[in-house]
Amino acid sequence: MERTKIDLWVGIFVALGAAALLGLAMKVGNLTSNTIGETYHVSAAFENIGGLKPNAPVKSAGVVVGRVAEIGFDPKTYEAIVTIKIDKRYEFPKDTFANIYTAGLLGEQYVGLEAGGEDDVLKSGDKITQTQDAIVLEKMISQFLYSKASETEADKGAEATAPAASKEGKSTELGDAPF
Amino acid sequence: MINLIINKISRLLSGIGHRMIARIWRLGAGARLFMLAIIYSGESFKRFHLTLREIYFTGVMSLLIIIVSAFFVGMVLALQGYNTLQKYGSSEAIGVLVALALVRELGPVVTALLFAGRAGTAITAEIGLMKTTEQLSAMEMMAVNPIARVVAPRFWAGVISMPILASLFSMVGVLGGYLVAVPLIGVDEGAFWSQMQANVDVRADIINGVIKSVVFGVACTMIALFEGFDAPPTAEGVSHATTRTVVISSLTVLGLDFVLTSFMLVV
Known part of the structure; x- marks a missing residue:
C-alpha cells in the first residue's frame, strides 16, 4: 500500500493519544504507587x-x-x-x-x-x-470543652480566695510588653 | 363562537401531534442509519484508507483547538481552585481538583462539545452538500452503497478520534494546571503530583472518562451523519441541518453525561 502524508499524520495522532492515556495512568493516576509485592x-x-x-x-x-x-x-x-x-x-x-x-x-x-x-x-x-x-x-472537642469548663470553675474559686496575688502573678509573667 | 375555540384548540393539538410524530420519525430514521452504519462497516475496515482519511479530517485537524482549549481550561481551573482552596489552607489539593475535574468530566464533555462544533458541522455540511449535488444518488447508480462508502468510515473515524482527543485534552489540561499551580503560584511540586496520584484512580476515574468519551463519540458522529443525510437538498436545508447538529449534539452530550455519571457513581 502506498504511504501517504495522511498516514503519517494519523500515526502521530494515535501515538499522541496513546501517550496521553499512558501519561494519565502513570503520572496522574495511581497505577505505579498501587503495586505492593507479595x-x-x-x-x-x-x-x-x-x-x-x-x-x-x-x-x-x-x-x-x-x-x-x-x-x-x-x-x-x-x-x-x-x-x-x-x-x-x-x-x-x-x-x-x-x-x-x-x-x-x-x-x-x-x-x-x-x-x-x-x-x-x-x-x-x-x-x-x-x-x-x-x-x-x-469527642476531643467535647472533652476539651468539659475540662475547660471545670478549669474555669476552679479558677473562679482560686480568684475568689486570692484575687490580688493572681493578678500580680499575671503581670509579671507577661511583663509590660504591649500585647 | 364555541366552534371557533374548539377549532383553534384542535388545530393546536394537531400541530403538537404533528411535531411529535416528526420527531419520533427522525429518531427512528436515525436509529436505522446507525444500524446500517454498523452493518456496512466491514468495508471501512477492509479499505482502511477511507477511515484513515476521515480520522485525519475529524481527529488530526481538531488537535489544535483541543490542545489550546485544554491548556486554558487547565490553567483557569488551577487559578479558580487555588483561590478557594488556599482559604482552607489546603492549596496542595489543587492537583487533585484539576485532575479529577478534567479526567472525570471536563475532558470528555468539553472535547465532545468542541468536536461537535469543529468536526460534526463539517460532516453534516459535507454530506448535505453531497446530497444536494446528487453525489449520493450517483454512487447508488454506480452500485456503490453510500452508507458503506460515506457514512461508515466517518462513523468509525469519529468513534476512534473522540477517546484519543479526550485523553489528550485531560493530559494537556493537567499540564496547564501544573504550569499555573507550581511555577506561577508556588505550590509544592511533589505535593502537587503525589496528592494527585493518591486520589485519582485508574479504573474508577480514567477508564470511566474514556468510556464516556467513546459514548460521546458515537452520539456526536451519529447525529452529524444523520443530520447531513436528512438535510433537504437546498442551501437553506444544509445550513439548518448544520445548526441542528451543534444544538442537538451539545444537548445530547450534556444529557448523556448526567446519565453516564449517575451509572458510574452508583456502580
Missing part, C-alpha cells in the same frame, strides 16, 4: 476506626509498608476488625503497636505500625493485640 495478612481489633477505609495506607515510620485489605465488625465484642496486608519484605515483632492516625488535621486516615521489641515476628493470620483507636474530633 503480602501477608494481619488483623487488629479497634474500638473505633473513625473514617478508615479499605485500601488506606499502612505506614511504619512514615513509609508505606502495606494497605488495609478489609474492615469487618465483630458482633460479639462490638469491635471493628481491620485486616491489613503487609509487604512480605517487612517483618514486624509480635508486640507491634497499631494506631489509627490522621494525615493532617482533616486528611485521610491511615494505620500506623510501631514496632515492639520481641524476637518473634508476625505471621499471616496473626492478630495485633495492642491497638489505639482513631481520634474522633467531636
Whole structure:
C-alpha cells in the first residue's frame, strides 16, 4: 500500500493519544504507587476506626509498608476488625503497636505500625493485640470543652480566695510588653 | 363562537401531534442509519484508507483547538481552585481538583462539545452538500452503497478520534494546571503530583472518562451523519441541518453525561 502524508499524520495522532492515556495512568493516576509485592495478612481489633477505609495506607515510620485489605465488625465484642496486608519484605515483632492516625488535621486516615521489641515476628493470620483507636474530633472537642469548663470553675474559686496575688502573678509573667 | 375555540384548540393539538410524530420519525430514521452504519462497516475496515482519511479530517485537524482549549481550561481551573482552596489552607489539593475535574468530566464533555462544533458541522455540511449535488444518488447508480462508502468510515473515524482527543485534552489540561499551580503560584511540586496520584484512580476515574468519551463519540458522529443525510437538498436545508447538529449534539452530550455519571457513581 502506498504511504501517504495522511498516514503519517494519523500515526502521530494515535501515538499522541496513546501517550496521553499512558501519561494519565502513570503520572496522574495511581497505577505505579498501587503495586505492593507479595503480602501477608494481619488483623487488629479497634474500638473505633473513625473514617478508615479499605485500601488506606499502612505506614511504619512514615513509609508505606502495606494497605488495609478489609474492615469487618465483630458482633460479639462490638469491635471493628481491620485486616491489613503487609509487604512480605517487612517483618514486624509480635508486640507491634497499631494506631489509627490522621494525615493532617482533616486528611485521610491511615494505620500506623510501631514496632515492639520481641524476637518473634508476625505471621499471616496473626492478630495485633495492642491497638489505639482513631481520634474522633467531636469527642476531643467535647472533652476539651468539659475540662475547660471545670478549669474555669476552679479558677473562679482560686480568684475568689486570692484575687490580688493572681493578678500580680499575671503581670509579671507577661511583663509590660504591649500585647 | 364555541366552534371557533374548539377549532383553534384542535388545530393546536394537531400541530403538537404533528411535531411529535416528526420527531419520533427522525429518531427512528436515525436509529436505522446507525444500524446500517454498523452493518456496512466491514468495508471501512477492509479499505482502511477511507477511515484513515476521515480520522485525519475529524481527529488530526481538531488537535489544535483541543490542545489550546485544554491548556486554558487547565490553567483557569488551577487559578479558580487555588483561590478557594488556599482559604482552607489546603492549596496542595489543587492537583487533585484539576485532575479529577478534567479526567472525570471536563475532558470528555468539553472535547465532545468542541468536536461537535469543529468536526460534526463539517460532516453534516459535507454530506448535505453531497446530497444536494446528487453525489449520493450517483454512487447508488454506480452500485456503490453510500452508507458503506460515506457514512461508515466517518462513523468509525469519529468513534476512534473522540477517546484519543479526550485523553489528550485531560493530559494537556493537567499540564496547564501544573504550569499555573507550581511555577506561577508556588505550590509544592511533589505535593502537587503525589496528592494527585493518591486520589485519582485508574479504573474508577480514567477508564470511566474514556468510556464516556467513546459514548460521546458515537452520539456526536451519529447525529452529524444523520443530520447531513436528512438535510433537504437546498442551501437553506444544509445550513439548518448544520445548526441542528451543534444544538442537538451539545444537548445530547450534556444529557448523556448526567446519565453516564449517575451509572458510574452508583456502580
